[in-house]
Amino acid sequence: MSPARRVRLLLADDHTLVRAGLRALLEQLPDVEVIAEAETGRAALAQVKKLRPQIVLMDISMPDLNGLEATARIAKEVPHTRVIILSVHASEEYVLQALRAGAWGYMLKSAAVSELALAIESVAGGKNYLGPGISGKIITDYLGRAGEQKTVLEALTSRQREVLQLIAEGKNTKEIAYTLDVSVKTVESHRSHVMERLGIFDVPGLVRYAVRVGLVSLS
Structure with missing residues (x-):
C-alpha cells in the first residue's frame, strides 16, 4: 500500500508502557501509520477533531473522560473516524456498551498481533469486528435490544x-x-x-x- 493510502491511526491508552508496546507492534504493520497518541479520552477527542484519523484504537478505562464516552463523542462529532475498543474486559455488558457508543470494533488486549492487524483492516474497510473470545451472539443481542429502554x-x-x-x-x-x-x-x-x-x-x-x-x- 502506498503511503497515501496507509491507515492513519490514533492510539489512546493511559498507560505509557502499553502505548509504547502497541506502537511498536503497529509500526511493524506496513499499511498502518500511527499519527498521534493520547492518554485520556478528552485528549483523544481533541486529537481526533484536529487530525481526523481513520481509526482510533481506544482503551476503555482512562481518566478524565473514559473511552466509552470518548467513543460516543467521536461517533457523533467526527463520524468518519472509526473507533476500535481495545480492552481487558470480555463481558457482554462492556461490549454492548461499546457498540451502543458507536464503536466499530472490540477486541481484547490478550489478542494476537495478527488479530490486531485484521481488526484494523476490517474496520478501515467498513466492517465491524469482534475479536476472538467475544461471543458472536453479542451482535445479535445488540441488534435485538436496539429498541429497548435505556439503562x-x-x-x-x-x-x-x-x-x-x-x-x-x-x-x-x-x-x-x-x-x-x-x-x-x-x-x-x-x-x-x-x-x-x-x-x-x-x-x-x-x-x-x-x-x-x-x-x-x-x-
Missing part, C-alpha cells in the same frame, strides 16, 4: 456522565468546573441531577456506582 446510566446526559466520572476520580466542584470550562453553579446543577436520577445522594455512593458500571476503575 439508568445511558439515560444520563453525556455531560452528566462526565461529571459523575470526575466526581468518582476525586475532583472537587471547582476542579470539575475548571476541567469542563463551566461555572461552579453549572457543575452543582449537574451533580444534583445525577444524584436525583440515580437515587444516590452521597459522594461515596456515587463512587461505588461509577466503579460498578465501569466509568472508573479501582486502579
Whole structure:
C-alpha cells in the first residue's frame, strides 16, 4: 500500500508502557501509520477533531473522560473516524456498551498481533469486528435490544456522565468546573441531577456506582 493510502491511526491508552508496546507492534504493520497518541479520552477527542484519523484504537478505562464516552463523542462529532475498543474486559455488558457508543470494533488486549492487524483492516474497510473470545451472539443481542429502554446510566446526559466520572476520580466542584470550562453553579446543577436520577445522594455512593458500571476503575 502506498503511503497515501496507509491507515492513519490514533492510539489512546493511559498507560505509557502499553502505548509504547502497541506502537511498536503497529509500526511493524506496513499499511498502518500511527499519527498521534493520547492518554485520556478528552485528549483523544481533541486529537481526533484536529487530525481526523481513520481509526482510533481506544482503551476503555482512562481518566478524565473514559473511552466509552470518548467513543460516543467521536461517533457523533467526527463520524468518519472509526473507533476500535481495545480492552481487558470480555463481558457482554462492556461490549454492548461499546457498540451502543458507536464503536466499530472490540477486541481484547490478550489478542494476537495478527488479530490486531485484521481488526484494523476490517474496520478501515467498513466492517465491524469482534475479536476472538467475544461471543458472536453479542451482535445479535445488540441488534435485538436496539429498541429497548435505556439503562439508568445511558439515560444520563453525556455531560452528566462526565461529571459523575470526575466526581468518582476525586475532583472537587471547582476542579470539575475548571476541567469542563463551566461555572461552579453549572457543575452543582449537574451533580444534583445525577444524584436525583440515580437515587444516590452521597459522594461515596456515587463512587461505588461509577466503579460498578465501569466509568472508573479501582486502579
